Amino acid sequence: TIKFDKAFGLDIGDRSVEIIELEKLFRFSAVTYGRVELAEGIIENGKILNPNLLAEKLKKLLKEVKPQKVSTNKVILSLPESQVLVQSFLVESKLKAGALLKAIVEKVSLSMPINIDKTYWDFIEKPSPDKTKKIIIFISVPKDIAHSYVRFCNSIGLEVVSLCLESLSLARTLLKSSPKQSLIMDIGSQSTNLSFFDSNDKLSLSITVPLAGAQMTEEVRTKLKLEAG
DSSP states (O other), X not given: OOOXXXXXXXXXXXXXXXXXXXXXXXXXXXXXXXXXXXXXXXXXXTEESXXXXXXXXXXXXXXXXXSXXXXXXXXXXXXXXXXXXXXXEEEETTOOHHHHHHHHHHHHHHHSSSOGGXXXXXXXXXXXXXXXXXXXXXXXXXXXXXXXXXXHHHHTTOEEEEEEEHHHHHHHHHXXXXXXXXXXXXXXXXXXXXXXXXXXXXXXXXXXXXXXXHHHXXXXXXXXTOOOO
């Protein structure tokens, strides 16, 4: 429902930063893209530790993207999946408005490892096979994490128009409606995100595990007795 003329996509990970800008004629096509790797200590587990070095890398990337420069300073920014909590649970189907919000807050406060007052959160309602219940898909991100990314972007002249989950972007691109459930496995450098979707392509659970490309590469190197390079 957010309306703006143009924006480019920005994905800041622990070991890389990616940029892409799409343009729609008859269909969407990439008109600008680029990637730069990050050294250890700049971002760890989705937390920005060295904003100055990150700014240097991103400014350099913005100058080197191909085949043309980005056409806007507006950004759709991907939140770090390792800092996003996605859980599903049941509540009474009769609950509406304020009573529903109260039930969700109570459930989250009692069963999840977060301080709900220090998070931005939202939820999706889904029907349950048990007609007396309904399923709540709860999604949250710590406020300090969201603020740190927005502040960083603002500090180098970028305007964040939307914060999104990479898993939802991948689902919009990859999934088609079917009677089956789906799993998207996104293998990064330091962690792997497992996103489970129902038959309506709605996210129902997201899990991040600390096993990914760097460990796999090291395992292959060790087994084959290759020198690190």
